[in-house]
Amino acid sequence: MSIDFLISVIITVVGASTPILFAGLGELVTEKSGVLNLGVEGMMLVGAIAGFATVDMTGNPWLAVVVAAAAGAAVSMIFAVLTLSLRANQVATGLALTIFGTGLSTLIGHGYTGRPIKPFTTLFPAALANDPIGRLFFSYSPLVYFSFIMVALVAWFLSRTRGGLILRAVGENDLSAHSIGYSVIGVRYGAVAFGGAMAGIGGAAFPLVLTPLWAEGLTGGRGWIAIALVVFAGWRPGRLLIGAYFFGLLGTLELYAKASGTVFTALLPSEGWAALPYVATVIALAIISASKAGGGNAPACLSKPFTPAA
Amino acid sequence: MLYATPVGAVIVTMIVGALVFSLITPPPQGFSLPPANPPPVDLSTILTSIGSHLWFGLQAVYQVFIAPLVTSYKWGDIAVKASPLILIGVGLAVGNRAAIWNIGAEGQYVVGALAGTGIGLLTQKMTGVWILPSMLVAGLIGGAVWGAIPAALKNWFNVNETLSSLMLTYVAIHLMNHLVTGPWKDPTGFSFPQTPLVTADQTLPILVPGTYVHLGIVITLVIAVIVWFLMSRSLFGFQVRVVGAAPSAARHGGFSQKATVWMVFLLSGALAGLAGIFEVTGPFGQMSLGFPQNYGFTAIIVAFLGRLNPLGVILAGIVLAITYVGGDMAQSVLQLPNASKGIFQAMLLFFLLASDILIRYRVRVVSSAPAPMPNAAVARSPAE
Numbered sequence: 001m002s003i004d005f006l007i008s009v010i011i012t013v014v015g016a017s018t019p020i021l022f023a024g025l026g027e028l029v030t031e032k033s034g035v036l037n038l039g040v041e042g043m044m045l046v047g048a049i050a051g052f053a054t055v056d057m058t059g060n061p062w063l064a065v066v067v068a069a070a071a072g073a074a075v076s077m078i079f080a081v082l083t084l085s086l087r088a089n090q091v092a093t094g095l096a097l098t099i100f101g102t103g104l105s106t107l108i109g110h111g112y113t114g115r116p117i118k119p120f121t122t123l124f125p126a127a128l129a130n131d132p133i134g135r136l137f138f139s140y141s142p143l144v145y146f147s148f149i150m151v152a153l154v155a156w157f158l159s160r161t162r163g164g165l166i167l168r169a170v171g172e173n174d175l176s177a178h179s180i181g182y183s184v185i186g187v188r189y190g191a192v193a194f195g196g197a198m199a200g201i202g203g204a205a206f207p208l209v210l211t212p213l214w215a216e217g218l219t220g221g222r223g224w225i226a227i228a229l230v231v232f233a234g235w236r237p238g239r240l241l242i243g244a245y246f247f248g249l250l251g252t253l254e255l256y257a258k259a260s261g262t263v264f265t266a267l268l269p270s271e272g273w274a275a276l277p278y279v280a281t282v283i284a285l286a287i288i289s290a291s292k293a294g295g296g297n298a299p300a301c302l303s304k305p306f307t308p309a310a
Numbered sequence: 311m312l313y314a315t316p317v318g319a320v321i322v323t324m325i326v327g328a329l330v331f332s333l334i335t336p337p338p339q340g341f342s343l344p345p346a347n348p349p350p351v352d353l354s355t356i357l358t359s360i361g362s363h364l365w366f367g368l369q370a371v372y373q374v375f376i377a378p379l380v381t382s383y384k385w386g387d388i389a390v391k392a393s394p395l396i397l398i399g400v401g402l403a404v405g406n407r408a409a410i411w412n413i414g415a416e417g418q419y420v421v422g423a424l425a426g427t428g429i430g431l432l433t434q435k436m437t438g439v440w441i442l443p444s445m446l447v448a449g450l451i452g453g454a455v456w457g458a459i460p461a462a463l464k465n466w467f468n469v470n471e472t473l474s475s476l477m478l479t480y481v482a483i484h485l486m487n488h489l490v491t492g493p494w495k496d497p498t499g500f501s502f503p504q505t506p507l508v509t510a511d512q513t514l515p516i517l518v519p520g521t522y523v524h525l526g527i528v529i530t531l532v533i534a535v536i537v538w539f540l541m542s543r544s545l546f547g548f549q550v551r552v553v554g555a556a557p558s559a560a561r562h563g564g565f566s567q568k569a570t571v572w573m574v575f576l577l578s579g580a581l582a583g584l585a586g587i588f589e590v591t592g593p594f595g596q597m598s599l600g601f602p603q604n605y606g607f608t609a610i611i612v613a614f615l616g617r618l619n620p621l622g623v624i625l626a627g628i629v630l631a632i633t634y635v636g637g638d639m640a641q642s643v644l645q646l647p648n649a650s651k652g653i654f655q656a657m658l659l660f661f662l663l664a665s666d667i668l669i670r671y672r673v674r675v676v677s678s679a680p681a682p683m684p685n686a687a688v689a690r691s692p693a694e
Contacts, residue, residue: 036472038413038476078660081664082660082663082664086663086664086666086667087667087670088663088664088666089614089663091411091413091472091610092610092611092614092659092663093659093660093663095413095607095610095611096611096655096656096659096660096663097656099604099607099608099611099652099655099656100652100653100656100657100660102649102652103649103650103651103652103653103654103655103656104334104650104653106647106649106650106652107331107334107646107647107649107650107653108334110646110647216647216649217649221480224476224480227473227476228473228477231473269488269492271484271485271487271488271491272484272488274484274487275480275481275484275485278477278478278480278481278484279477279481281473281477282463282469282474282477282478282481285463285469285470285473285474285477286463286467286469286474289463289467289468289469289470290466290467290468290469298470302470303472
């Protein structure tokens with residue numbers, strides 16, 4: 001295995017992991033506020049078609065990222081109004097949001113099927129990426145660097161700022177947060193919108209970075225992987241970054257197993273590699289839940305509607 | 311109000327759906343942007359354009375909700391699609407009553423179908439009336455086993471059942487993909503990823519000649535009535551309802567939360583598995599990559615729309631089955647992509663959940679001046 005091959009694998013993994021990193025980061029913030037939004041896949045698809053259509057019309061991928069974030073946040077508001085203001089069941093509403101987003105993106109994208117767009121170019125000039133080491137650091141699209149910034153920002157926000165403390169308080173004990181004067185519903189609206197925006201960007205990464213074509217359901221279930229990732233990471237941004245690349249590596253191995261067979265298929269068939277993130281998540285979930293009494297690191301109010309004592 | 315809101319949700323979905331499909335009339339394949347300097351438009355062009363969009367929206371609603379009902383030869387299709395939705399939905403309704411969230415019915419459906427298909431492959435060369443029942447039992451057991459995993463994880467390690475059952479669904483689907491494309495692939499199937507067709511002794515009897523209406527549909531209805539009886543007239547049903555509505559009262563009453571988790575998951579898993587093997591031995595006749603039809607997820611909508619009442623689930627299953635059949639019809643008549651029926655299905659649940667606030671709360675107009683409570687319009691605490 002030459003160093004060139006290794007570096008090309010790393011570059012593939014980083015690219016493949018970026019969508020689930022964005023979507024997982026958004027879902028992590030949403031869940032930290034005590035809300036379980038299972039609509040990630042739907043929001044990603046809405047972001048993907050919004051980003052695709054924007055590039056198709058304007059040719060500007062930067063604008064597409066902004067529009068995708070706005071579209072993801074907008075569609076997440078359906079979920080927010082139902083679960084936060086009307087106190088509907090979060091699990092059912094989230095699943096419906098995924099069905100809705102899948103249908104909506106398919107309907108809007110119908111006329112775009114098979115149309116190519118101009119994707120993001122790499123952020124740094126190609127001259128920097130001539131030698132292998134240069135490629136390892138400078139050959140990515142701007143979205144990859146943006147995802148690093150967002151992980152750092154979210155980690156800093158959650159652990160070092162007052163706003164992050166309030167958000168976590170709302171997720172751990174909504175009644176206490178409410179009684180000392182914080183707006184539980186307001187904080188959760190914000191967290192859901194952030195989750196929607198990040199899922200939108202994650203979805204847009206497919207047409208903007210990975211496959212510059214529209215295809216029905218092109219996120220291929222990555223929204224569910226992102227939800228698994230948040231659990232796998234034990235609701236921590238740092239572990240989320242590592243987990244995203246681990247899941248991305250498994251996804252890449254699946255592709256290698258499918259394409260070339262050889263050593264990877266001997267270990268596990270390609271479907272086995274595809275199932276591994278989910279198996280790993282169930283095992284991680286069991287370890288997290290068993291190790292600490294009361295559900296481990298999961299936010300205590302996860303998926304419980306907020307009802308102020310009346 | 312409890313039973314009026316589902317009807318209201320269907321009507322509102324049809325109205326809003328017509329508007330949505332008017333706004334997003336899909337452009338024809340390979341559509342291109344208008345020229346940079348479009349010719350000036352007059353009022354009549356605009357009105358014609360608006361009219362044609364509205365017409366398209368109405369047609370979409372008609373195809374998805376009405377056309378299957380007025381086309382008598384589609385009634386058999388509706389019954390065939392309703393059967394798995396009702397069977398899975400009945401199991402999920404029991405779980406949701408106990409506030410136990412099994413959202414992995416799609417996986418239990420797939421594993422049940424796999425278990426039954428496994429028996430089917432072993433008995434390909436055999437004959438006898440025992441073959442079909444043993445496949446159905448294998449389906450029940452397969453679904454129950456897959457449902458037992460999240461139940462065990464919840465009872466032993468306190469694992470959130472929503473997340474674990476969801477994850478296991480994708481494990482099941484990848485397992486199916488592996489078997490269908492590999493070890494269980496039909497050797498005479500021209501390398502299509504599918505299992506061999508079921509034999510005559512492995513097929514559910516057709517009840518109405520010329521349709522796909524099979525015996526499983528009747529079994530589904532019988533099971534729904536039995537579960538309705540269990541839920542409303544038996545100690546089991548009482549236990550499930552108490553555990554869901556008042557967990558601490560259930561503990562005082564001596565009802566075990568853990569036993570309820572086991573029973574709910576085994577029951578809903580077994581019913582989902584049975585639905586899966588009904589599809590194999592009925593309409594599908596085999597397993598292929600396209601076997602998972604999202605019935606397990608749609609059945610969650612069915613359970614809610616049916617008010618978690620097994621008899622209501624029958625009606626709700628028929629409504630959702632209409633959208634499945636109507637989605638196919640809209641695809642062939644209007645060239646609407648099939649997945650866009652999901653917009654209607656999701657909106658049904660959105661409007662139903664939104665209107666539920668009318669059941670749980672009494673809306674009262676109050677003065678907004680000095681608000682004593684943050685949410686002044688909501689006057690009464692939840693009835694549950």
